[in-house]
Amino acid sequence: MLAGLKPSTDIVERRDGQRFEPAHSDYYRGRGGRPLKLILQARHDLLSIWREGDYRDKVSSMTLFGRQLVVVNSPEAIRYVVAKRHENFERKTPQMRRALEFLLGDGLFISDGETWKQRRPLVNDIVHKNRLPFFGKIMEQTAGEMVRRWESLAEGATVNALFEMAGLTAEIIARSVFGRDLGEDAANAVSEGFESYQALIDSINIGYFLGFDEGLPVLRTPKLRRSVKRIHTIIDKVVEDHLAGRGDHDSMVELLVRRQQRSPELKLDVVALRNEAATIFMAGHETTAATLTWAWYLLSRAPWVEERLHEEIDRVCGGRAPAFDDLDDLVWCKAVIEETLRLYPPVPFLARQAREADRIGEVDVKPASLILIVPWLLHRTEAFFPDAHLFKPERFLPGQKPIPYSYIPFASGPRVCPGLQFGLNEAVLCLAILAQRFRLRLAEEHKVEPQCRLTLRPRGGIPVTLHRR
Numbered sequence: 001m002l003a004g005l006k007p008s009t010d011i012v013e014r015r016d017g018q019r020f021e022p023a024h025s026d027y028y029r030g031r032g033g034r035p036l037k038l039i040l041q042a043r044h045d046l047l048s049i050w051r052e053g054d055y056r057d058k059v060s061s062m063t064l065f066g067r068q069l070v071v072v073n074s075p076e077a078i079r080y081v082v083a084k085r086h087e088n089f090e091r092k093t094p095q096m097r098r099a100l101e102f103l104l105g106d107g108l109f110i111s112d113g114e115t116w117k118q119r120r121p122l123v124n125d126i127v128h129k130n131r132l133p134f135f136g137k138i139m140e141q142t143a144g145e146m147v148r149r150w151e152s153l154a155e156g157a158t159v160n161a162l163f164e165m166a167g168l169t170a171e172i173i174a175r176s177v178f179g180r181d182l183g184e185d186a187a188n189a190v191s192e193g194f195e196s197y198q199a200l201i202d203s204i205n206i207g208y209f210l211g212f213d214e215g216l217p218v219l220r221t222p223k224l225r226r227s228v229k230r231i232h233t234i235i236d237k238v239v240e241d242h243l244a245g246r247g248d249h250d251s252m253v254e255l256l257v258r259r260q261q262r263s264p265e266l267k268l269d270v271v272a273l274r275n276e277a278a279t280i281f282m283a284g285h286e287t288t289a290a291t292l293t294w295a296w297y298l299l300s301r302a303p304w305v306e307e308r309l310h311e312e313i314d315r316v317c318g319g320r321a322p323a324f325d326d327l328d329d330l331v332w333c334k335a336v337i338e339e340t341l342r343l344y345p346p347v348p349f350l351a352r353q354a355r356e357a358d359r360i361g362e363v364d365v366k367p368a369s370l371i372l373i374v375p376w377l378l379h380r381t382e383a384f385f386p387d388a389h390l391f392k393p394e395r396f397l398p399g400q401k402p403i404p405y406s407y408i409p410f411a412s413g414p415r416v417c418p419g420l421q422f423g424l425n426e427a428v429l430c431l432a433i434l435a436q437r438f439r440l441r442l443a444e445e446h447k448v449e450p451q452c453r454l455t456l457r458p459r460g461g462i463p464v465t466l467h468r469r
């Protein structure tokens with residue numbers, strides 16, 4: 001299964017007529033059996049450690065320094081882990097908890113047990129699909145502002161698609177979570193704070209592999225402290241304003257505050273409210289930004305897919321801007337986003353720590369083992385997706401459905417992403433609004449390299465030129 005160290009990753013990208021195999025790490029072909037090198041390699045690039053045989057329908061187990069690691073790449077076994085035996089596998093790994101606890105405290109993304117059980121329905125409610133038409137207006141307006149900003153640039157201007165999309169989705173989630181009164185400067189400060197936090201923390205906790213079941217705390221360097229303080233100060237101020245009745249009426253934070261006032265037994269104090277607000281902000285903007293950025297890359301290299309996208313937008317919307325109410329008719333736009341999420345799942349690893357001994361498929365699992373479900377592998381397994389490395393949005397047209405538990409960009413089971421509808425609609429709508437007016441073009445010679453940290457992004461972003469349609 002997992003391989004030994006390789007100094008650098010070879011990236012494969014092929015185009016032949018209308019067959020496009022977008023950038024991915026080549027299969028590992030070197031010598032195995034060197035655990036320390038493996039951990040170091042994984043720390044550098046978690047996508048370059050997989051052999052061809054890992055992209056198969058199976059459950060496999062290995063031991064690293066006495067720590068069992070189980071890779072679950074079979075739909076039935078995934079169902080067992082995330083749904084049937086959810087209680088035994090609900091706990092995030094020490095890597096994830098340690099990496100995010102400084103920033104998110106007991107926020108939903110990393111909580112478990114009673115805290116998770118109590119908070120999950122609250123977060124479900126505030127991002128509930130009934131509220132989507134309201135959030136849809138924020139999406140339409142914010143993407144419209146981006147169109148106007150791009151229109152003010154010269155034809156052929158160069159921008160970095162990743163930074164542009166991160167700005168767009170941060171603004172959408174900031175307005176939805178915190179209300180309009182956050183202001184551009186504060187929204188930017190929070191978003192930059194998150195970015196520097198991600199860059200500073202390490203997603204592999206070496207202590208866990210050295211025998212500490214709970215991992216070791218992340219070193220809180222002055223730089224890390226500064227980025228956390230920046231974020232907390234702004235979010236605390238918003239929460240306090242909301243508590244004092246000075247908040248935006250429909251924002252997500254306001255809903256949380258009202259919940260707390262109705263049910264004081266929930267004990268959502270300022271810190272708990274901040275943790276949940278920060279969690280939604282973090283979980284909700286980075287992922288959608290990555291999705292949109294990958295979609296621009298794919299469209300830029302597959303103009304025949306882009307042409308069909310433009311044809312659909314023009315047919316459904318005519319001259320007016322695409323709106324939330326058009327989403328049901330934008331089936332090709334949706335298929336492009338779903339195929340993007342298959343090839344580049346923004347959360348490419350779902351990692352859990354087993355509470356008790358268990359058995360997954362044919363594999364006996366020890367307590368505290370690391371369980372890895374890897375959408376990156378699963379979504380590229382031929383048995384579930386023929387021509388798995390090729391970009392083919394038609395797989396997701398109405399009437400086509402992936403095998404249950406073979407396509408899980410939003411995870412599945414009780415811990416499924418509560419922002420699924422929000423994120424999916426946001427990505428489709430923003431894509432349609434921007435693509436109606438612009439073509440984004442990536443330079444032919446630019447080498448795109450998927451990079452896996454907490455999320456899967458193109459290393460260094462994607463420089464593109466903007467062309468009016």
Ligand code: HEM
Nearest residue numbers: 108109283284287288347350409410411415417419422423
């Ligand atoms: C394309 C966009 C998105 C993708 C691909 C995505 C994916 C995911 C995945 C895979 C998880 C589970 C992680 C794990 O179990 O280890 C998750 C959890 C979560 N997501 Fe999303 N997400 C997206 C957008 C959003 C949005 C827009 C929001 C909020 C508005 C959001 C809020 C959350 C929260 C709060 C959790 C933690 C849930 C829990 O642990 O119970 N996500 N997301």
